[in-house]
Amino acid sequence: MGKNNPPAVPTLTISTALSQACAHWDAGQAAHAEQLCLRVLDVAPDHPGARQLLGVMAHAYGQLDVGIEHMRAACRSPLAPSVCHSNLAEMCRQKGLLDEAETAARRAVALEPQSVEGWNNLGIILQESGQLPASLECLQRVAALLPDSPEVHNNLGNTCKRLGDNAQALAHYGRALALNPDYARALCNQSVALSDDGRHDEALAAIRRAIDIDPLIPQGPQILARIELACDAMKAEGVPADPEAVAHWRKAVQALRSQGRVDEARSMLERIVRAVPGDAGARFNLAEVLLLQGDFEAGWREYRFRYRMAHTAMRERHMQKPRWAGQPIEGQTLLIHDEQGYGDTFQFLQLLAWARERSGARVVLEVNPNIHALAERGEGADKVIRAGTIPPAFDFHCELMSLPLALGLRVTDLPVRTAYLRADPERVEQWRKRLATLPRPWVGLAWAGRPSHPNDAQRSLALADLAPLAQDGVTFIALQKGNAAAQAAMPPQGMAMVSLCDDIRDFDDTAAILTLLDVLVSVDSSPAHLAGALGCPVWVMLPFEPDWRWLRDRADSPWYPSMRLFRQPAPQAWAPVLAEVADALCMLKSACRL
Structure with a gap:
């Protein structure tokens, strides 16, 4: 018989690579997009498409000089489209290179006379270089093409302001705010024009609203200070900014x-x-x-x-679609993507079904590959994909931990869902057979969190610290992962321990084991969140200064009804916590014997 040759791997063409790179960038996956662009440049140095995308990504992450160099390289190609020159113009404007910016902007509109972006950029560049009549003409052209654009009216207002036509500037700012009442930049500009018109109270209200919408808006505090001084509105106890x-x-x-x-x-x-x-x-x-x-x-x-x-x-993902703010978007697709740690993902997945109900959208959930199988068995997503893969086309996006803001989550809404994750039944049976001969109660232990966590020194323990928990008639099952797992080889004296640390392959194994335990005793770490999401009994030992999600002065968690909290009464005071947990274990042991 002949040999079976492996199937040929399809060649990745430049066109395909750039298409995939753009798809990754649209989904906020900058690292994947960058790798593909660099592969293109390996075979086609200064390819305008690859350079253009690298420039856009560098600019989005605050690397303006890198972005300009990529755009310059892209624009050197005779095949560079109008958008390359337009982007170069905007980046040069931000860098203060107004002559180069104007040249690039004029090249952009020459290549594409109907380019709204090109004319808009040229208008702003001319405004900043003092060529105000020409700026006004460019921006009026844009307004004719996009009469309902708040950004265009804001830009027109700025040019009118510089021309000395304060009344017309206010008219344009007013129009921009009628189209988008939460447009912080227009409110900021409006406040200056109102103050110059002597309408200081209105100006003060406008700038305060701008800062309330976007506290990080450039020049916001300085404008506020000037207006407060102008209208003599500084409070007697005003806060010095020393x-x-x-x-x-x-x-x-x-x-x-x-x-x-x-x-x-x-x-x-x-x-x-x-x-x-x-x-x-x-x-x-x-x-x-x-x-x-x-x-x-x-x-x-x-x-x-x-x-x-x-x-x-x-770390922020720069998505090319708007963030969902809680509004109905029936018939559209909402991409929800995880962020930060595994525990955060397990916790906030309980909001997924609510987001689907509120939005009316088809929900695509993107998660770390390590928890993909768990998420697929959960509730609320129409499709679950692994992070790093190109998602299907979507209309809106939302970070998993931005869902509370979008949904208006209050403490009284919790728990939104209970037992919203499920273990793999086959894994459960595998571990049930493995543990069957061990005497009960089965008490899982996880004593250390991720070492890179900012509060890890306060929240994590060594296994030796758990010596007060040791007692006859309890089987302790070590679920610890990472470097701290090695401590399971030397449990405290009197602690009957079975270590599964090296046998746990993934979160599916952990989930299966958690469903079999009588209780998990854990520090603030991802296994505790997973147990809560599964609806399994879990006791969490917390430092005196706990993470925000555990609230204050309560022994339960509204996020997880199956969870009990044991809190330090003072900084570093683990002894009272361990004594309280040991007493609870005695009660559990007695209950198991009934």
């Missing part, structure tokens, strides 16, 4: 939170964000405190700034 004072307040917040003085920490953080509205770090810290207090309405609003901090900005 950098040294703000730095002192930040240190005070850290101290207050570590001492459990959450209400005082909130007041101090609110003081900071009043003084420096654009401080994304303070706003994120405020979000955590608000959520810890159970003030979900304010907390989710501040939590949206989690990717606006310097150390998190590169």
Whole structure:
């Protein structure tokens, strides 16, 4: 018999590679898109399509110089389309290279005379270079093509303002806001024009609303300060924006939170964000405190700034479709994608079915490949895909942890779903046979979380620390993964332990085992969330300064009815927690013998 040759691998053409790269970028998968573009450049250096996409991605992630170099390379090709020159023009404008920007913009409209983007960019460039009549002509051309664009009317307002026509500027800002009442930039510009018109109270209301919508809006605090001075509206106890004072307040917040003085920490953080509205770090810290207090309405609003901090900005996915805000979108497709850790995903998957009901959309869920099978057996998604694969066409997107804001989630809404994840029945049977000879109760143990977690030093333990839990008549089953799993080889004296650490292949194994246990005893980590999502009994040991999701002063979790919380009464005070858990285990042991 002849040999069976493997099927030929289809060649990846430049056209196919760029098509896939664009699809990845549209879905916010920048790393995959970049790899494909670089493969194109390996065989076709300075290919305009690849350079264009690399430039757009670099710009989106704040690498303006890199973006400009890619765009320049793209535009050197005689085949470069109008959009390449238009993008180069906008990037050069942002860099202050107005002459180069104007040249690129004029080339863009010469190649495509009906290019709205090209004429708009040229109009703004001419505005900033002081060529105001020419700017007005360009932007009026754009307005004729897009009469209902709030951005176009805002740009026209800016040119009219520079021309000295304040009344016409206000008319355009008003039109922009009629089309989009939450357009923060137009409100900001309107406030300046109103103040210049002597209408200081209206100006103050406009700039305050702009900052409320987007606290990080450029120049917002400076404009607010000028208008407050102009209308003599500064409060007697007004907050000074002295950098040294703000730095002192930040240190005070850290101290207050570590001492459990959450209400005082909130007041101090609110003081900071009043003084420096654009401080994304303070706003994120405020979000955590608000959520810890159970003030979900304010907390989710501040939590949206989690990717606006310097150390998190590169993690944000730049999607090319709008974010879903909770509105009905019947008949359309909503892509919901996970973020952050496994525990976060397990927790927020309970909102998936609600999002589908509220939106009326076909829901596509994108998750880490390690939990794909679990998510497929869950509720609420019409299709589940692995992260990194190109999703089907979608109309809106939403991060999994942005769903609470979109849905208006309150503490009283919890739990939205219970036992919304299910273990694989075949895996359950496999592990049932494996554990069948062990005496009950079966108590699972997970003593350490992810070491890179910011609060891991406070939340994680060593297995030796769990010695107070050891008692006759209890079978402890180690479920720990990672470096800490090696500790299972030397359990504390008197602890009858069976280690499954090396035998657990994936979360499907963990889920199956959790359904068989009498209880899981865990620190704040992903197995605890998985147990709660499965509706399995779980006891979670929490540090004195817990993560926001566990709220305050309660022994239960509204997220997971099957969960019981054991809290440190003071910083580093694990002994009382372990004593309380040990007592609970005695009661469990007695109940199992009945």
